Amino acid sequence: MGRFPEAISFAPGAPHPDTLPDADLQRYTDRYLAHLRERGADPERARRTLFEYGPSRGLVGDVVGEALGRDHGIACAPEDLVITVGAQEAMLLVLRALFASPGQVLAVANPCFVGITGAARLLDLDVVPVDETDQGVDLDGLARACRAARQAGRSVRALYVAPDFSNPGGGRMSLDCRHRLLELAEREDFLVLEDNAYGFTAGAGTELPPLKALDTRRRVVHIGTFAKVAFPGARVGYVVADQRVATGGGGTRPLAAELATLKTMVTVNTSPLAQAVIAGMLLEHGGSLVELSRRKAELYQRNLTALTEALDEQLGAAGAPPGITWNRPEGGFFVRVQLPVRADAHLLEVSAAKYGVLWTPMDQFYLDGAGDTQIRLSCSYLDRAGIEEGVRRLAAFLTKEIRS
Amino acid sequence: MGRFPEAISFAPGAPHPDTLPDADLQRYTDRYLAHLRERGADPERARRTLFEYGPSRGLVGDVVGEALGRDHGIACAPEDLVITVGAQEAMLLVLRALFASPGQVLAVANPCFVGITGAARLLDLDVVPVDETDQGVDLDGLARACRAARQAGRSVRALYVAPDFSNPGGGRMSLDCRHRLLELAEREDFLVLEDNAYGFTAGAGTELPPLKALDTRRRVVHIGTFAKVAFPGARVGYVVADQRVATGGGGTRPLAAELATLKTMVTVNTSPLAQAVIAGMLLEHGGSLVELSRRKAELYQRNLTALTEALDEQLGAAGAPPGITWNRPEGGFFVRVQLPVRADAHLLEVSAAKYGVLWTPMDQFYLDGAGDTQIRLSCSYLDRAGIEEGVRRLAAFLTKEIRS
Numbered sequence: 171m172g173r174f175p176e177a178i179s180f181a182p183g184a185p186h187p188d189t190l191p192d193a194d195l196q197r198y199t200d201r202y203l204a205h206l207r208e209r210g211a212d213p214e215r216a217r218r219t220l221f222e223y224g225p226s227r228g229l230v231g232d233v234v235g236e237a238l239g240r241d242h243g244i245a246c247a248p249e250d251l252v253i254t255v256g257a258q259e260a261m262l263l264v265l266r267a268l269f270a271s272p273g274q275v276l277a278v279a280n281p282c283f284v285g286i287t288g289a290a291r292l293l294d295l296d297v298v299p300v301d302e303t304d305q306g307v308d309l310d311g312l313a314r315a316c317r318a319a320r321q322a323g324r325s326v327r328a329l330y331v332a333p334d335f336s337n338p339g340g341g342r343m344s345l346d347c348r349h350r351l352l353e354l355a356e357r358e359d360f361l362v363l364e365d366n367a368y369g370f371t372a373g374a375g376t377e378l379p380p381l382k383a384l385d386t387r388r389r390v391v392h393i394g395t396f397a398k399v400a401f402p403g404a405r406v407g408y409v410v411a412d413q414r415v416a417t418g419g420g421g422t423r424p425l426a427a428e429l430a431t432l433k434t435m436v437t438v439n440t441s442p443l444a445q446a447v448i449a450g451m452l453l454e455h456g457g458s459l460v461e462l463s464r465r466k467a468e469l470y471q472r473n474l475t476a477l478t479e480a481l482d483e484q485l486g487a488a489g490a491p492p493g494i495t496w497n498r499p500e501g502g503f504f505v506r507v508q509l510p511v512r513a514d515a516h517l518l519e520v521s522a523a524k525y526g527v528l529w530t531p532m533d534q535f536y537l538d539g540a541g542d543t544q545i546r547l548s549c550s551y552l553d554r555a556g557i558e559e560g561v562r563r564l565a566a567f568l569t570k571e572i573r574s
Numbered sequence: 575m576g577r578f579p580e581a582i583s584f585a586p587g588a589p590h591p592d593t594l595p596d597a598d599l600q601r602y603t604d605r606y607l608a609h610l611r612e613r614g615a616d617p618e619r620a621r622r623t624l625f626e627y628g629p630s631r632g633l634v635g636d637v638v639g640e641a642l643g644r645d646h647g648i649a650c651a652p653e654d655l656v657i658t659v660g661a662q663e664a665m666l667l668v669l670r671a672l673f674a675s676p677g678q679v680l681a682v683a684n685p686c687f688v689g690i691t692g693a694a695r696l697l698d699l700d701v702v703p704v705d706e707t708d709q710g711v712d713l714d715g716l717a718r719a720c721r722a723a724r725q726a727g728r729s730v731r732a733l734y735v736a737p738d739f740s741n742p743g744g745g746r747m748s749l750d751c752r753h754r755l756l757e758l759a760e761r762e763d764f765l766v767l768e769d770n771a772y773g774f775t776a777g778a779g780t781e782l783p784p785l786k787a788l789d790t791r792r793r794v795v796h797i798g799t800f801a802k803v804a805f806p807g808a809r810v811g812y813v814v815a816d817q818r819v820a821t822g823g824g825g826t827r828p829l830a831a832e833l834a835t836l837k838t839m840v841t842v843n844t845s846p847l848a849q850a851v852i853a854g855m856l857l858e859h860g861g862s863l864v865e866l867s868r869r870k871a872e873l874y875q876r877n878l879t880a881l882t883e884a885l886d887e888q889l890g891a892a893g894a895p896p897g898i899t900w901n902r903p904e905g906g907f908f909v910r911v912q913l914p915v916r917a918d919a920h921l922l923e924v925s926a927a928k929y930g931v932l933w934t935p936m937d938q939f940y941l942d943g944a945g946d947t948q949i950r951l952s953c954s955y956l957d958r959a960g961i962e963e964g965v966r967r968l969a970a971f972l973t974k975e976i977r978s
Binding site: 184185191194196218219220221223224256258285288397401402403404435437441443 | 807
């Protein structure tokens with residue numbers, strides 16, 4: 171994007187500029203401080219909490235936990251919740267806490283968010299891909315992966331999946347698949363790391379329960395972020411972890427407590443200032459993630475519709491080059507387009523320089539070398555006019571360059 | 575502290591409440607935005623940078639880098655600097671980037687800050703202790719550790735040290751020791767991880783140059799934090815890394831670039847909001863860390879003097895129990911007291927419950943089991959009256975309990 175400032179970019183998965191706060195920050199921190207005073211805190215002590223270190227597990231777990239219960243049916247005791255520096259830190263901490271021996275492998279929905287594979291690489295964990303379809307992970311493939319690991323004297327310790335509009339796949343796990351995944355997790359004894367970054371973009375009334383809301387056997391570790399629901403610059407995320415993990419001494423301790431201990435070795439604690447801003451925004455919206463994100467969700471739904479309609483119009487009509495298809499996600503930021511040619515850095519260079527349109531090659535999201543003829547289009551950072559013009563440019567590019 | 579709210583606590587190494595900001599946050603972010611506009615940024619684009627993701631290496635490197643040059647003589651190109659979530663994240667990233675094989679060990683000044691040993695434990699690194707005296711690390715011991723590692727087919731990759739008032743030791747490395755350490759690093763081919771959290775507390779005119787300012791051969795990675803110079807709740811630190819590291823493909827790349835890549839797997843980026851607050855505070859003080867922290871440094875110097883004077887008066891006089899000694903740090907937050915008995919959890923319990931005074935057992939800071947008869951007293955969180963009363967209680971406790 172820096173090299174081609176005039177190009178229309180379908181690359182960034184960043185929130186739309188219109189969704190960023192326009193109020194001053196003081197309003198939100200003041201709202202959070204009022205909340206602390208309502209709960210009996212001394213005003214001067216409350217004010218100081220914004221500036222001091224604070225507990226590793228975070229300050230605003232009460233506000234976040236109530237919202238998760240209210241909005242998503244996730245029953246979440248305060249001691250099960252840890253506030254993190256975005257979802258990314260939550261992923262790193264969870265992997266470090268859960269993976270105790272080299273024989274344990276991480277299964278990931280494939281294609282996969284690079285944040286989880288990056289965290290696994292930082293910790294030198296072995297990762298096994300499991301295909302993801304538009305209806306969820308391939309459960310037969312996952313069961314095979316568990317068996318294969320067992321036969322090799324290893325085990326699948328956890329599966330990473332984003333059931334509600336994955337990045338980059340765009341798929342959404344069906345309710346049936348959710349139930350069957352939880353049964354498989356129980357049968358094969360693995361945990362599910364549920365990433366809920368994009369769940370809020372579901373159309374009103376079409377939401378499905380998160381895995382964690384269906385989880386009666388503590389199989390699911392639920393990871394979320396305020397990057398899209400509120401704004402990325404706060405770097406505030408969270409993890410619900412009501413499991414127990416083994417300690418060195420042969421006992422067990424709560425996973426959330428272990429995550430908080432590990433967090434002292436990574437970031438000590440999440441900026442209380444940033445936590446207070448986020449909690450203040452939540453409290454201003456009745457303590458509800460859904461209320462906080464309603465307008466944003468509508469914007470992304472409109473953009474997603476605009477993107478698939480533009481693709482239909484420009485690339486679905488007679489005369490368009492053959493062999494081009496795309497999926498139709500019901501939410502999230504991303505559409506995947508299948509090309510009849512390799513979507514590599516060279517093709518992207520031509521697209522940017524000659525046609526003024528940018529996109530993301532998909533091969534980087536695959537662990538098995540697949541996806542090298544796919545591109546990811548993000549609709550989150552653009553407006554309708556930009557989306558339509560961008561797809562016109564994309565169609566011109568594909569029509570001329572693929573045919574020639 | 576939670577269990578004994580009435581006790582006077584010498585435990586927390588947290589900044590004094592009087593040093594926390596009293597202005598509203600908006601003032602600081604506005605100051606930073608003005609800086610961006612002065613440098614030619616579009617006002618609306620500048621405002622958005624507070625709320626969006628931003629680059630992994632950070633937003634405010636220009637402001638921080640100029641301050642390091644101005645105040646500490648650390649020449650620091652923008653591309654050598656990474657802004658981190660406190661010094662803790664910097665330590666984790668640096669260790670992960672530098673330690674590429676199991677044969678590499680980390681030497682640490684002993685006793686040692688638990689943040690670095692924690693980060694090493696998270697990454698499963700081997701750590702070797704090197705004694706620290708009041709004049710710096712034992713260079714002969716360090717040379718022996720290098721030789722011993724080599725003879726075992728291993729190598730000391732780096733030494734962690736806080737030359738200016740270590741936590742918990744309180745020592746300050748002499749200028750001669752600084753020069754000789756850098757020579758040894760060159761001769762034995764290791765890097766020095768310099769932690770400068772407490773350097774600002776040196777009395778005016780008594781400052782020594784940081785190792786990084788003396789480093790002509792890129793042997794020093796310099797780590798700092800704004801937790802004490804500004805306030806902890808921002809969680810903003812930094813690392814100056816002008817080295818190069820090997821890449822998988824047989825080439826090299828800048829260490830700072832590698833740290834930024836690793837940071838995408840840990841926290842993605844440091845909260846731009848928090849960075850802007852810190853940069854605004856720096857800019858309000860002429861872009862100088864020294865100006866920003868002058869009043870704080872004076873407060874800690876006064877407290878340190880009050881603490882050693884109270885110890886002299888209460889425990890240095892005739893009639894005090896024998897075998898109790900303490901060091902006299904010239905700066906920092908901490909005084910170490912040597913007892914003639916084990917300073918364990920039981921002794922602390924008695925001290926808290928019967929005498930109303932809390933302190934920190936030192937054995938947790940030692941890697942070799944030493945220090946179990948030492949306690950750490952922090953003077954940072956108290957006022958003169960509290961320090962004096964706390965030492966009176968400590969003296970009563972030691973006089974009665976040690977004699978009985």
